[in-house]
Amino acid sequence: MVSKAVRENERYLARAKKSMEAEANARIARQKAQEKKEQDRLQRDADRNAEKQRRLDEQRYYDESITQKNNSYARFWISTVGVGVPAAVHAIRNGSGFVESNMKLRVYNQEDKKQEDHLLVDMIHMIVDTGFPPLENNARGQVMWYGKLYVAADIYNFISFHWNQVGPSFIPS
Secondary structure, eight states: OOOHHHHHHHHHHHHHHHHHHHHHHHHHHHHHHHHHHHHHHHHHHHHHHHHHHHHHHHHHHHHHHHHHHHHHHHHHHHHHGGGGHHHHHHHHHTTOSOOOOOOEEEEEETTTTEEEEEEHHHHHHHHTTTTOOOOOOOTTSEEEEETTEEEEHHHHHHHHHIIIIIGGGOOOO
């Protein structure tokens, strides 16, 4: 026969063992939950970084596309319309009166988010007071001509060259 003290002792040990197992299981469950939470956070960070990189790649591709279009347009414009720039610049710079010219320049209006055609003479008159200072290209190969109007940097540099270098001493034939 087992004494009452031994039976109570065995019950106490069984309760203690069960309690320790429950605590161990709860600790393991908390660790797993914490690991899952950390894995979810790492996955979210990885997804966020991948999305950010994708947007950067798309923006870079878009900027490169716009730059190529600006460069192509600048080459076309300089070789076709640009041949009349020296005469127009000379007339404006030397105050030869009213300059009639239908030379147009395509610009990007950042405010309206669209391209517009402006007369070259009007564009030159917008910034004639500044004397065509050197402007910094943006990521798309453009310079801010006046206000929110952007033009291909090569076109601006071409007109600026004729304004600053050739300007008053050049008489077109």
